[in-house]
Amino acid sequence: MELNLIEILKVIFLGIVEGITEWLPISSTGHMLIVDEFLQMNTSDAFKEMFFVVIQLGAILAVVVMFWKKMFPFQFKDKKSSMIRKDIFSVWFKVVVACIPGALVTILFDDFIEAHLHTPAVIAATLIIYGAAFIFIEDWNKKRTPKTTRLSGLTYKTAFIIGLFQVLSIIPGTSRSGATIIGALLIGVSRVVAAEFTFFLAVPVMFGLSAIKIIKFGLSFTGAELFILILGMAVAFIVSVFVIKFLMSYIKKHDFKIFGWYRIALGILILGLAFAGIM
Numbered sequence: 001m002e003l004n005l006i007e008i009l010k011v012i013f014l015g016i017v018e019g020i021t022e023w024l025p026i027s028s029t030g031h032m033l034i035v036d037e038f039l040q041m042n043t044s045d046a047f048k049e050m051f052f053v054v055i056q057l058g059a060i061l062a063v064v065v066m067f068w069k070k071m072f073p074f075q076f077k078d079k080k081s082s083m084i085r086k087d088i089f090s091v092w093f094k095v096v097v098a099c100i101p102g103a104l105v106t107i108l109f110d111d112f113i114e115a116h117l118h119t120p121a122v123i124a125a126t127l128i129i130y131g132a133a134f135i136f137i138e139d140w141n142k143k144r145t146p147k148t149t150r151l152s153g154l155t156y157k158t159a160f161i162i163g164l165f166q167v168l169s170i171i172p173g174t175s176r177s178g179a180t181i182i183g184a185l186l187i188g189v190s191r192v193v194a195a196e197f198t199f200f201l202a203v204p205v206m207f208g209l210s211a212i213k214i215i216k217f218g219l220s221f222t223g224a225e226l227f228i229l230i231l232g233m234a235v236a237f238i239v240s241v242f243v244i245k246f247l248m249s250y251i252k253k254h255d256f257k258i259f260g261w262y263r264i265a266l267g268i269l270i271l272g273l274a275f276a277g278i279m
Contacts, residue, residue: 002042003224008231010039015055015232019239022059022202023247025134025178025259026266030123033172034270037120037279047225049114050217051232053209058233060206062240063199070151071200087152095200097156098163102205105167110212118172120279124270126173130182131263137185138255147188151196154189159197161187166201173267176205181256191251199244 017035021028032052041048064071073088148154165183169176177198184194221229273279
């Protein structure tokens with residue numbers, strides 16, 4: 001591929017879109033595919049397919065850096081002594097349980113999804129359906145008190161159920177964070193805990209998916225392709241830091257309904273563009 005200023009600006013823009021949409025429950029993959037309809041990268045289809053997944057590692061690294069103390073189970077008091085946080089290990093064991101359904105479905109159906117469901121109609125439909133789900137669930141939750149208000153309070157059963165909801169995110173436009181948050185809210189998990197567990201889940205899921213995509217693509221990157229991949233990840237990392245801070249502050253005082261309305265509006269817009277033949 002030819003590397004020039006226009007291509008670099010496209011990658012920076014895609015990195016910004018990824019950093020914003022990875023953590024807000026509005027579908028990063030859906031947004032990336034939509035942007036690509038209007039701002040296509042001058043790369044091979046194989047590289048683009050891999051890029052749209054691996055760029056998410058930048059966003060994941062932002063979570064690891066920001067939540068390091070909550071995610072890393074070994075706490076070092078000084079050079080000679082350390083402490084093992086059993087509560088953090090317990091959360092990671094529950095993350096493993098939650099990842100099992102998604103891993104099985106991805107291995108079995110990833111190629112089929114890539115070939116048949118990455119379409120504007122599917123993305124629009126899932127944006128609208130899950131947008132309506134957020135609004136309904138938040139209205140329903142006004143009359144309920146969350147059963148789980150601390151990350152350590154999650155049970156293995158709860159983690160597995162959230163993992164089942166995560167399976168839905170394999171369909172473009174659903175949103176991995178959106179699916180897991182909806183599942184968590186439905187079974188009585190507070191907004192903050194739902195978001196934090198989503199962060200934990202994202203780490204092994206995205207590292208695993210990225211590894212699969214890189215293996216499929218091969219390690220024969222050109223210099224330009226490697227530069228573009230690193231640049232996209234770096235931009236996604238920086239933007240994600242600010243978005244995560246915003247999200248955690250926002251949901252302490254507000255619900256997720258605004259994201260539901262945004263999803264519906266975007267879905268309707270995409271349907272309109274699709275019927276008009278623009279997408």
